[in-house]
Amino acid sequence: MNGRLDRATVFVDADNTLWDTDAVFAESQLALLEAxxxxxxxRTAAADRLAFLRAIDQALAERHHARLRYPPRLLVRATELALGGIDGDSAARAAWRGGQTYRLSDDQAGDIERRFFETLAHxxxxxxxxxxxxxxxxxAGxxxxxxxxxxxxxxxxxxERVGVAQFFERIxxxxxxxxxxxxxxxxxGAPARAFMVGDQLDRDITPAKTAGLRTIFFPGGFQPRWTPAVEQVRPDYTIASFDEVPDIVLGQRRATAAGSKA
Known part of the structure; x- marks a missing residue:
């Protein structure tokens, strides 16, 4: 990967930066709730069905070492408990502890989990x-x-699906x-001209800043509730569309102290 010393290196996150993974997750989660x-x-009486489910989802993720990559069957079980009338945090704690009595059989829960993964593959x-x-x-090279x-x-x-694979030298x-x-x-060969573009302040921006990269925050549609505030992380730039990135990388837009648009 050696290149010219003046060649800028741009790291780009994938999910929710290049493509909208969150919309696919929302579709999968709502289908799980319905099942x-x-x-x-x-049925939940909540006006915002996705918010109802994501309150349970976040409570489970906060307890699991894999955070949002916890096993979806936990969400199935916690959702059943929440539909019984308890709040999302309590339902997550109960499902996490185990030992609960459920109306859904193991086979039913497994089938809902399987369909969740199928929808997630959209x-x-x-x-x-x-x-x-x-x-x-x-x-620009x-x-x-x-x-x-x-x-x-x-x-x-x-x-490949969204038509961007050809732009990247490596994943x-x-x-x-x-x-x-x-x-x-x-x-x-160009550590002084390196950038990171990502949608997560804690997972993308913070470690890249620590490594000395210039950081470009491209907010996605969903931020976990444990995400720090923008003012705490202070990305060098915040953008509303990815087509703003070239001007930043090519030095045609200055950074601001708060990491907002210049």
């Missing part, structure tokens, strides 16, 4: 400005790398720790 409701014969939509932004970065904590094979598949799978960025930059 649990049908199985137990109860193709996502590309996010605003991505094709224009990546094309401009490629034309930038080295483009996807960095992800998700499964590399799934990221490759989605990159790097691994924990987004400062050491990962430093290790990759040692091969690019």
């Amino acid at each position: 649990v409701e049908a199985g137990v014969g109860r 193709a996502p939509e590309i996010r605003p400005g991505v094709l224009i932004g990546l094309s401009a970065l490629e034309q 930038c080295l483009l790398l996807i960095v992800t904590e998700g499964a590399k094979a799934k990221v490759e598949r989605n990159a 790097i799978e691994g924990p987004k720790a400062p050491e990962l960025y430093r290790r990759v930059l040692s091969f690019t």
